[in-house]
Amino acid sequence: MRIILLGPPGSGKGTQAQLLIQRYGIVQLSTGEMLRAAVAAGTPVGLKAKEIMASGGLVPDEVVVRIISDRIDLPDAKNGFILDGFPRTVPQAEALDELLKHKHLKLDAVIELRVNESALLNRVETRVAQMRERGEEVRLDDTPEVLTKRLASYRNQTEPLIHYYSERRKLSTIDGMMAIDEVTRAIHRQLLALGAVEPKTHARSAAKAAPVKKARASKAATKKAAKKATKTARKPAKSAKKAVKSAVKGPKKTAKKAGKKTVKKAAKKAAKKTAKKAVKKGAKKAAKKVTKKRAKR
Ligand code: AMP
Numbered sequence: 001m002r003i004i005l006l007g008p009p010g011s012g013k014g015t016q017a018q019l020l021i022q023r024y025g026i027v028q029l030s031t032g033e034m035l036r037a038a039v040a041a042g043t044p045v046g047l048k049a050k051e052i053m054a055s056g057g058l059v060p061d062e063v064v065v066r067i068i069s070d071r072i073d074l075p076d077a078k079n080g081f082i083l084d085g086f087p088r089t090v091p092q093a094e095a096l097d098e099l100l101k102h103k104h105l106k107l108d109a110v111i112e113l114r115v116n117e118s119a120l121l122n123r124v125e126t127r128v129a130q131m132r133e134r135g136e137e138v139r140l141d142d143t144p145e146v147l148t149k150r151l152a153s154y155r156n157q158t159e160p161l162i163h164y165y166s167e168r169r170k171l172s173t174i175d176g177m178m179a180i181d182e183v184t185r186a187i188h189r190q191l192l193a194l195g196a197v198e199p200k201t202h203a204r205s206a207a208k209a210a211p212v213k214k215a216r217a218s219k220a221a222t223k224k225a226a227k228k229a230t231k232t233a234r235k236p237a238k239s240a241k242k243a244v245k246s247a248v249k250g251p252k253k254t255a256k257k258a259g260k261k262t263v264k265k266a267a268k269k270a271a272k273k274t275a276k277k278a279v280k281k282g283a284k285k286a287a288k289k290v291t292k293k294r295a296k297r
Contacts, residue, residue, distance in 0.1 A: 001026055001080040001196050002105060004087070006161060007113030008154040009147060010120040011176045012183060016113065017084045019184050024197065026080035029071050031064045031088075038067075054140045056149040058088060058157065065095045072103065089157045093164050108196035110165040111187055113176030117151055 001024055005013040017028040035053060038046035045067065049059045068086050071077065087093040100107060124147050131138050141150065165171040172190040176183060191197045 001191070002083075002100075002107050003081075003191070003196065004083045004107065004110040004165075005113065006110055006158070006165075007176055008115060008117065008120065008158075009150045010124055011113040011115045012180065013084050013113060015180060016111075016183060016187060017082045019180075020082055020187065023184075023188075024080065026082060027076050028082045028084055029068060029077070029086070030084040031059075031068060031086040032084075034067050034071065035059060035064075056141055056146040056153065058153065061089065061092055061095065064088075065092065065099070068096070069099050072099070072105070087161060088154075090160050090164055093161055107170060109172055109191060109194050110161075110170045111190060112162055112171060112173045113183065114173055115176040119177065120151070121147060 003020075005017055007013050014030065017030070020026070021028050035046070035049045039050045039053065040046070045063055048063065052059050064086055068083070072081065083096075087096050096107075121144055124142065125144050128138050128143055140146070162171060162173075172194070174183060174186045174190065178186070188197070192199060
């Protein structure tokens with residue numbers, strides 16, 4: 001699956017991209033992130049982009065088209081990708097069409113996240129004020145002043161892409177002001193309608209794809225808990241009751257660390273299940289042993 005996420009800065013493209021890559025096993029190609037990495041590493045591209053990025057301007061097309069083209073060729077992008085922050089102008093969209101054609105790849109969909117600009121500015125103002133209060137470093141281009149400039153640049157240079165992709169029947173518009181998981185669900189529905197994803201992925205609820213950190217923590221906690229539960233339940237001296245009890249104790253601890261109610265529930269459930277299985281297995285083994293012994297007698 002190959003899709004483009006379109007939306008002004010702060011519209012939640014990055015958050016949605018993270019959720020989509022988890023769900024569909026594809027990669028996120030963010031020109032902003034790649035450029036920031038180049039700046040941090042002090043590469044020639046980074047040196048060229050640094051000033052432009054800090055002022056909220058656009059890095060030259062040939063630079064971003066090249067980095068995207070090279071990135072698409074890497075093996076991890078074979079399964080599909082989400083373009084985030086690229087293309088940003090009609091010439092970049094035309095260049096993308098060309099390079100995809102050249103690579104014999106097809107674009108499945110362009111998802112536009114539509115948001116209210118004044119709400120975006122409020123969000124950024126609050127976030128920056130809070131970060132400054134906590135003494136945290138604020139990204140150079142993440143200030144209300146630069147955001148105003150970036151929003152204007154989006155309106156003038158990127159918004160024409162809505163028409164560009166709508167004409168090519170690729171565009172799906174989604175209300176980006178909804179809650180994160182609602183936006184994720186709406187994107188999934190669109191991808192289903194377009195035939196870009198298999199219906200079976202629909203079964204994985206948006207709750208699973210809810211806040212990235214939560215989902216990750218939950219997965220890790222569940223895995224850890226299940227492992228611990230299996231280990232404990234395998235110990236032969238322990239009774240079934242004890243095994244389940246101690247198996248459940250483990251995830252409780254892990255979940256406490258994660259500090260999330262949902263994590264606790266998921267871990268507990270998984271641990272109980274695994275422990276039950278292991279105990280069942282153990283009981284079967286024991287029964288077999290007894291039968292064997294009897295047979296020997
Ligand atoms: P982003 O993280 O997508 O908001 O991008 C941060 C900055 O990187 C932008 O303000 C631009 O200066 C630069 N940038 C990212 N993507 C592009 C692009 N496709 N074309 C030109 N400049 C870009």
